[in-house]
Amino acid sequence: MNKVEIPSAASVAGWNGEKAALAKDKAVASKLTAETTKLTDAIKAFEAAAGKVDFSLGETKGLASAAAGAAAIAQLEEARKGAVKNAMGAAKLAAAAADTFAAAAQKAEKGLPAASAKVVVAAKSAAAAASKAADKYASDLSSAVDAAIKELQAAAGKLGKAGEKDKKPEPPKLSPKALADGKNLAALMRKSIALLRTPKGAPLPVKFMVLYNKANPKDLRLYLGPKPESGLAKLKTQFPAEVKVNRVKDPKGKVVWDKGALTFMSDILKGGLAKQIQLSIRQQTKVTVKVRIKKSSGEVDEADAKDVSDDELALSPAEEAAMVAGGKEWESGLKELDSAIQAALKGAKADQVKKLVAGIRSAGGSGKFDAAADGLDELASLLQEADVADSDGKDLESDTPVAGPGEKGVDPATALKAKFEALRGKIDAAIALKDAASKEIKQFKDGAEQFLKKTDKAAVENAGKFVTKIEQLLANASKPKSTLPVAKLETARANFVKSRDTTIKEITRLSKAIVTAFAAEASQKAAVTDAIKKLGELQIKLQTGLERELSMAIKAKDPDKQADLVDRVKDSLQSFQDFLDSDDLMKNLDKNEVLQDMSVVGPMKTSLKEIEAALG
Secondary structure, eight states, X not given: OOOOOOOGGGSHHHHHHHHHHHHTSHHHHHHTHHHHHHHHHHHHHHHHHHTTOXXXXXXXXXXXXXXXXXXXXXXXXXHIIIIIHXXXXXXXXXXHHHHHHHHHHHHHHTTOOHHHHHHHHHHHHHHHHHHHHHHHHHHHHHHHHHHHHXXXXXXXXXXXXXXXXXXXXXXXXXXXXXXXXXXHHHHHHHHHHHHHHSTTOOSSOBEEEEEEETTEEEEEEEEEESOGGGSHHHHHTTSOTTOOEEEEEOTTOEXXXXXXXXXXXXXXXXXXXXXXXXXXXXXXXXXXOOEEEEOTTSOEEEEOOOOOOHHHHOOXXXXXXXXXXXXXXXXXXXXXXXXXXXXXXXXXXXXXXXHHHHXXXXXXXXXXXXXXXXXXXXXXHHHHGGGOEEOOSTTOOOSSOOOOSOGGGOOHHHHHHHHHHHHHHHHHHHHHTOSTTHHHHHHHHHHHHHHTTOXXXXXXXXXXXXXXXXHHHHHHHTSOOOOOOHHHHHHHHHHHHHHHHHHHHHHHHHHHHHHHHTTTOGGGHXXXXXXXXXXXXXXXXXXXXXXXXXXXXXXOOSHHHHHHXXXXXXXXXXXXXXXXXXXXXXXXXXXXXXXXXXXXXXXXXXXXXXXXXXXX
């Protein structure tokens, strides 16, 4: 692996030189004591972490076989999770500390004599350079690891292709539109589940639709909401364009909340699919919910899970706004669909298309953007129906086998007893630990033993449920403990909330200042009103769900659930960072013409970097 050197600007030696120059002006140094100490410690920690990265890994010379190449790749991947990850995290923390120092230096600069101001400016520039250098190191190190792995893969490929059949292909990269569609579908799904769980239930019936890869029926996506007919277009974008997809819909089916589970009342979904649907919901929303499929005959298929919380399902104001954003742009939405609309107006669906277009224009023109958004989704789906074949669901496949008789003629009771006895060693070992799970495992073990003394169908089914529960408990007991740096993340979250709340307050101050500044200019009244409205909308956008999602991740006890929540945090974090970088109002808040002392965006970006560094 090519060695990545720490740039001088972010090195201990480089910063010590700047710190020495700063120390000569005691008046300035005293104002920046805390920030100087934090930055010095961060750079020391960064250099120490960087020194533990083994750049000799990834060497392709001397590889004798494909297996040796695979071992070298595994070793490098392990380093990526350990020393490399630590070095990158330390680099990001150093960058964040440098940004904090620069912000404090800028504040300290005001009112100083010329000589001292020159010292502060130099220190501020050095900190800015250190921040960029540390970020560059993290980026270069990540690229070096990626390049080394690619070289090892290429070298191993030349030595042989053993094991390639087991290699899972990388998931296809989705377009920005597909990503936005996915978030919209996920938000609707979480909202639908949350409404179903309330005492009154959802105000509209919740229905479902499944879209799946015709060549690989296990690859499926789910729509959950009141209008399955409007979800097709967005679901289609979740698959690569070249993939042929089939649709499963159940006009008579519905989804309810029953016995602590999301229950699909459907005769179309066959037995054994509950787990597959649970996995799809988790993949789409990063929320794991208990799923049941119940047929009119009373047959039930179930995929168990811990209770889902209200916080996991709650939508942020930004997500709520995104769900109707398309409705606000209804005119451009119709324009994008125009060629398909014109073609459809010559076909059998002309009347449906005309009705939908008229409804969208009416809703959008009267400001009913949620209805306009629904109409656009339904229209886009109608226009794409010809590309999708309907299925009766019989060819859907599951990763989990359906309960049935034992293999090779062995009756279910005998097969289950053999399975239980095979688990006996693990069960006894878990009970001997006498920890939190031991008592529960013992209870299910005793219950299974009692049921297994009988051979009737009901007893075997109950024993099977107990054995399944024991397997789940054993699996949970063997899971690795969380390595999330909770203390760092709590501090980073608190800093973000503080900086975000300060920004909202400062926007209120700016709004009042604008009103005061233009109070005597009647000709500017409309412009002032518009500016105040936009600033108010900006305050709503800043009320992101990021801090709530951070709290959920911090408090999560189950490692798998915590990993899902961390993924959600990373998505929200990236979205918020993109928003700060792209929104025109945000880019012009600091040092604006009305309040030149306003400085809020920089501290918010710093707090986001702290979160990013803590997450690793």
